[in-house]
Amino acid sequence: MMKRFSVRSISFILIGCSTVYIVWTLNGNMCEQTLEYFWSRGQIEKKDAAELSWSHAVNSRSSLKGALTGRTHMIEADIIIRGHNPKEPIMAHPPETDSDITLKEWLEGVKMHNKGIKLDFKSLEAVTPSVTLLQEVLAGRSCPVWVNADVLPGPSGQTTPLEPQAFLAAVQTLPSHTVLSLGWTTGWTAGTDNPGYSWDMVHKMEEICRPVKHPVTFPVRAALLARSLSQLTWLLQQSDRYTLTVWTGQKDEVTLQELLPYRKEFDISRIYYDLPDFIRTELSKTLQDNN
Numbered sequence: 001m002m003k004r005f006s007v008r009s010i011s012f013i014l015i016g017c018s019t020v021y022i023v024w025t026l027n028g029n030m031c032e033q034t035l036e037y038f039w040s041r042g043q044i045e046k047k048d049a050a051e052l053s054w055s056h057a058v059n060s061r062s063s064l065k066g067a068l069t070g071r072t073h074m075i076e077a078d079i080i081i082r083g084h085n086p087k088e089p090i091m092a093h094p095p096e097t098d099s100d101i102t103l104k105e106w107l108e109g110v111k112m113h114n115k116g117i118k119l120d121f122k123s124l125e126a127v128t129p130s131v132t133l134l135q136e137v138l139a140g141r142s143c144p145v146w147v148n149a150d151v152l153p154g155p156s157g158q159t160t161p162l163e164p165q166a167f168l169a170a171v172q173t174l175p176s177h178t179v180l181s182l183g184w185t186t187g188w189t190a191g192t193d194n195p196g197y198s199w200d201m202v203h204k205m206e207e208i209c210r211p212v213k214h215p216v217t218f219p220v221r222a223a224l225l226a227r228s229l230s231q232l233t234w235l236l237q238q239s240d241r242y243t244l245t246v247w248t249g250q251k252d253e254v255t256l257q258e259l260l261p262y263r264k265e266f267d268i269s270r271i272y273y274d275l276p277d278f279i280r281t282e283l284s285k286t287l288q289d290n291n
Contacts (some may be wrong), residue, residue: 003239019037032217034116034144034179035052038144040053043114044073048223048268049268049273051278052073053073053074053076054073054075054274055072056236058076059078059091059092062182062254064109064110065109068113073116074117074144074274075110075118077119078092079126080093080121082126084096089133092263093120107133109173111143116152117144118146120149120165121149124167127170131171132173145174145175145178145179146181147171149162150184152164152201152205152208153185153201154183155184155187155224157184164182168180176214179217181217182218187254188223188227188249193237194222194223196225199231204234206235214241215242216239216242218235218242218243219247219274220246221246221248222246225246232244243270244271244272245271245273246259246262246272247275254279256286
């Protein structure tokens, strides 16, 4: 009797362990893999998100050629629907309505290079046809793909965000390694008391992202970080699928001292710095000096 009980117990233990392993593996597949991609190819020395460099507004044939032949890791571009026939996704930022390159042509150019891409959507109408093209052109590719949209109102935000559930529904069929970059509309004015990200803002964002299966990065404005440390710390603590991507406006005033608490507080793999190269370099050096 004891022998039968032992065999049965062992069977249950093995089944339980297998289940735990499968769940752990699935959860691991949902975690952010951007750094692993570049580190495994020798393009960065360590899994430090500050080592990644960015090209912005790569919305033309000439700028795409420059980004693909340069040393940048991540290529950011904007997608809209062409303002006249043929109505298709093109690379442009409002108020522009046309471009010399379509999204399909852009993706065809990117797919033969070891670059990551970040596609920024300003309207819902461009999302579904763009997702279809991503699935067709990049099928089987493992390069980092980020899709970005502002889905909630944020500090001093003036523009209307995309409806979050509509955006998430449109991108849910993308491969599991695709990073959803979900942000807030924001504003910043020099010489004024600019508010940070409030508790209500981060709570609403986490509520939206909780059921999402993809890795999520939250783009946050560097000039607003000094007043947001507690809120953003809490947000990252809610899931290991979450990261931050720090960005800055062209006219924003940002000091290194405002960024250091984030650099020191979080694992270096969990905060990307979409900032000018000299600031990223100083951040890395400062951390090394403190070690």
